Amino acid sequence: VNEADDILSGMSLLPAPAVALDGPAAARLAAESGVLGAISRGDDLRQLARLATAVAASGAANVLVPRVVLPALLAPGAAVDGTTTIALGELDDDLDPSAPGCRLDDGVLDGAKPLVSAAGATSALVSATAREGVVLVEVDLRAHGVTVEAVSTIGRGGDADLRFDAVAIATDAIVADAARLSERLAAAAPTIALVQAAEGRGLLRRMLELAVEHGRERYAFGRPIGSFQAFQHACADMAMDLELTEALVDYAAAIPTLVHALEARVFVADAVVAGSRAALQLQGGGGFLDEHPVARLYRQAKESQLRWGGIDREHDAIWGHWIARADAEVTA
Amino acid sequence: MDTSFTNTTAPSAMPDEWTLSAAEIALRDEFRSWLRAEIEAPYLAELKDRATTEFFGIEPEFSRRLGEAGYLGITTPTEYGGRGCSHFDQSLLQAEIAWYRAPILGHFVLEREVLPAIVHFGTPEQQARLIPELLTGRSLCAQGFTEPGTGSDLAAVATKAEATEGGFVIDGIKWLNSVAQVARYLWIVARTDPGARHRGLSMFLIPTDTLGITVEPLVEMTGIHRLNRIVLDHVEVPEDSLVGGLNRGWDIAMDTVARERAGAARPAGMRRAWIDLARHAIGRSGEGGPDADVRRRLARIAVRIEACDLLYRRYARQTDSGDAVPELGGTTLKVYGDEVEQDLGDLGTALLGRQGVLDIAESSALEGRFGRLHTASPGFSLGGGTSEILRTVVATRGLGLPREPAPPRASESVT
Numbered sequence A: 001v002n003e004a005d006d007i008l009s010g011m012s013l014l015p016a017p018a019v020a021l022d023g024p025a026a027a028r029l030a031a032e033s034g035v036l037g038a039i040s041r042g043d044d045l046r047q048l049a050r051l052a053t054a055v056a057a058s059g060a061a062n063v064l065v066p067r068v069v070l071p072a073l074l075a076p077g078a079a080v081d082g083t084t085t086i087a088l089g090e091l092d093d094d095l096d097p098s099a100p101g102c103r104l105d106d107g108v109l110d111g112a113k114p115l116v117s118a119a120g121a122t123s124a125l126v127s128a129t130a131r132e133g134v135v136l137v138e139v140d141l142r143a144h145g146v147t148v149e150a151v152s153t154i155g156r157g158g159d160a161d162l163r164f165d166a167v168a169i170a171t172d173a174i175v176a177d178a179a180r181l182s183e184r185l186a187a188a189a190p191t192i193a194l195v196q197a198a199e200g201r202g203l204l205r206r207m208l209e210l211a212v213e214h215g216r217e218r219y220a221f222g223r224p225i226g227s228f229q230a231f232q233h234a235c236a237d238m239a240m241d242l243e244l245t246e247a248l249v250d251y252a253a254a255i256p257t258l259v260h261a262l263e264a265r266v267f268v269a270d271a272v273v274a275g276s277r278a279a280l281q282l283q284g285g286g287g288f289l290d291e292h293p294v295a296r297l298y299r300q301a302k303e304s305q306l307r308w309g310g311i312d313r314e315h316d317a318i319w320g321h322w323i324a325r326a327d328a329e330v331t332a
Numbered sequence B: 001m002d003t004s005f006t007n008t009t010a011p012s013a014m015p016d017e018w019t020l021s022a023a024e025i026a027l028r029d030e031f032r033s034w035l036r037a038e039i040e041a042p043y044l045a046e047l048k049d050r051a052t053t054e055f056f057g058i059e060p061e062f063s064r065r066l067g068e069a070g071y072l073g074i075t076t077p078t079e080y081g082g083r084g085c086s087h088f089d090q091s092l093l094q095a096e097i098a099w100y101r102a103p104i105l106g107h108f109v110l111e112r113e114v115l116p117a118i119v120h121f122g123t124p125e126q127q128a129r130l131i132p133e134l135l136t137g138r139s140l141c142a143q144g145f146t147e148p149g150t151g152s153d154l155a156a157v158a159t160k161a162e163a164t165e166g167g168f169v170i171d172g173i174k175w176l177n178s179v180a181q182v183a184r185y186l187w188i189v190a191r192t193d194p195g196a197r198h199r200g201l202s203m204f205l206i207p208t209d210t211l212g213i214t215v216e217p218l219v220e221m222t223g224i225h226r227l228n229r230i231v232l233d234h235v236e237v238p239e240d241s242l243v244g245g246l247n248r249g250w251d252i253a254m255d256t257v258a259r260e261r262a263g264a265a266r267p268a269g270m271r272r273a274w275i276d277l278a279r280h281a282i283g284r285s286g287e288g289g290p291d292a293d294v295r296r297r298l299a300r301i302a303v304r305i306e307a308c309d310l311l312y313r314r315y316a317r318q319t320d321s322g323d324a325v326p327e328l329g330g331t332t333l334k335v336y337g338d339e340v341e342q343d344l345g346d347l348g349t350a351l352l353g354r355q356g357v358l359d360i361a362e363s364s365a366l367e368g369r370f371g372r373l374h375t376a377s378p379g380f381s382l383g384g385g386t387s388e389i390l391r392t393v394v395a396t397r398g399l400g401l402p403r404e405p406a407p408p409r410a411s412e413s414v415t
Helices: A002-010 A023-032 A035-041 A046-058 A064-074 A178-217 A229-254 A258-288 A293-306 A311-331 B022-040 B060-068 B087-099 B105-121 B124-135 B249-263 B267-284 B292-321 B326-357 B365-379 B387-398
Strands: A084-087 A102-105 A108-117 A123-130 A133-140 A146-150 A159-168 A174-176 B141-144 B160-164 B167-175 B185-191 B201-207 B213-219 B225-238
Touching: A023 A035, A023 A046, A023 A064, A035 A046, A035 A064, A046 A064, A046 A178, A046 A229, A064 A084, A064 A108, A064 A123, A064 A178, A084 A108, A108 A123, A123 A159, A133 A178, A174 A178, A178 A229, A178 A258, A178 A293, A229 A258, A229 B292, A229 B326, A229 B387, A258 A293, A258 A311, A258 B292, A311 B267, A311 B292, B022 B087, B060 B105, B087 B267, B087 B292, B105 B124, B105 B141, B105 B185, B105 B201, B105 B249, B141 B225, B160 B185, B167 B185, B167 B201, B185 B249, B201 B225, B201 B249, B249 B326, B267 B292, B267 B326, B267 B365, B292 B326, B326 B365, B326 B387
Parallel strands: A084 A123, A102 A123, B141 B185
Antiparallel strands: A102 A108, A108 A159, A123 A133, A133 A174, A146 A159, B160 B167, B167 B225, B185 B201, B213 B225
8 A cells, every 4th residue: 555655646646545546537547657658568567567556455446457458458549548438248258349239230339338437438449240240439428329327336436337229430430340359359468467466466455454454453352353363364364365466466567478467367366355355354343334445345356356357268268378388398 | 397487588678586597597407407317317216115206205315416416505605615506596496306306305404494504503613514514415404393292382392401511411302303214413492491481492403323312203194204203312412512502592493494484385396296187187088178167177276386486486586685574475385385285186186086096106097196195285284384373473473463462371370
């Protein structure tokens, strides 16, 4: 959190704890910290990882990927100011662009996209099935035929369901054809996984910090509760997961390959959910109140695990990589 | 074979935390060539008990040849006759030993505990006398910390060392101590001030052939003999057996166990076991490969192995730069690594099904390695500090949580 304070206060954008950042605020942070260039170049993602960690520790998660990373990588050259969001997935997976429920015919868009990060957004990059395959189009969310209906999620990130009813799409609003969309999504995969992992790291750091603070200050049975072994061991498990998380995330940021990022992503996804359960339990009843910071971390942890990447698919990719590498390792 | 380390030199713009320098690659490759020839040598390849050739096996001949080749205690500074290599260099060599399943336990205490202690805490006379001898690998060392009544609670050690004219007389019993049956020295903690707890302990390095020492074998649940009970019955030792000064044993022991814990990590060995298991799963499956559940269970544990491997590298680098926190990074390597390896044993035996019950033997499926891992791995989280004690170490010394209050002394308790 100290790191978060340094980064965020240095930009005069320090949000109040427990208040989620919206897309424009996240984009401003990304721009002012200089990570936007790193995202598009893909050459040094360590600062992006640090920013994602700091933002998540300070009160927001699951916002950098849809509002900063994906717009920058799927529509290169376009301004990334956080007012453009991303709408790919329709069913289980945020990143599945197959778009069976959205059609673009003769410049007219029909269909729906659920669970879109929409707070403060004025346009969306939407995947839709056209004659030539799945394309990505930019849609003005204020246009005639667009309905934005807020949905409540456990992470309270300001999501909405989008519906498109005969929305007119200009030819120059098609920002990626089928081949380019597929290519850009593949190229974006390591960055997406890294950012999700780095956000999880921020959540985990904050949870542990709250637990240790509580363990020192709260007394029960005449002792600080942090002196009870049951409390200590739960903290130790979180601390060990955090040590391993730090190594995985830093490695994936320093040497950004898909498998490094996926390994960090899947490890942190599990660690952050396990950590959130322990962290809430350690706070006692107060942690269950909506006003408590650990309640926000608990809610965001589950979204962090489930959003912007499918854990099963990622494990399959990791399996494939390890098997390919095994042949090289054993025969070398 | 890569044993997982990124096999590229560090470009100038990159930090070197995750990459190997040209010199590091050269050292690793040189050692790998030596080791590959060594494991084919008859004294290792033809051992009847395959378990003794595994990573935590004891084979004095291997330890001796390692010393002879200059690969033992490589972090020992050059002014003491060592190679002055980094801890990261040592971690590279250890990763090779783990990958090739060569026996490390024989010289583990010598290399990880006694040599560094003599370098840091020994007198000039002890350094001149002991370091060259230890570097040869001919004089193995056994740790004598644990006692029948005191395991992880080191401060409760009951073995006594009473000062006499010109030395000490030691009485007590040590328990569950590996290597003592082949060791030249015992690395012992004993009480020199009965009135103090932590601050009443001292460290001694004692030849095992000293009159009054008896080493009795203990057979562990794998059926092999690595552990011992050591009886010290009125053992008279000279003053220069004391290492680091009177009543300084606690600090030296803490330094010792921190090195022991981080040094016990073996991600390269787990990686190799994973490869064996995954290939076996592929071989038993149909054309489409293992089913999704098997693939994902293997992938999940692969990621945990990778996490250990990365922390293993980072911790070695941090040790060299002085940034290591033994109570966090080093202890995590031990506790988490032990649990991953135990889970790997469980997963391996489960995927092998009925053949998972086979113990180690060349004719068994996957040489019975997973059956053996299942029975050997409980020892991992018991030796070198139990996982319970180590979690407390992480919480109190690593995170700064308050300690559990000491129970009232007997004189204060209500009867």
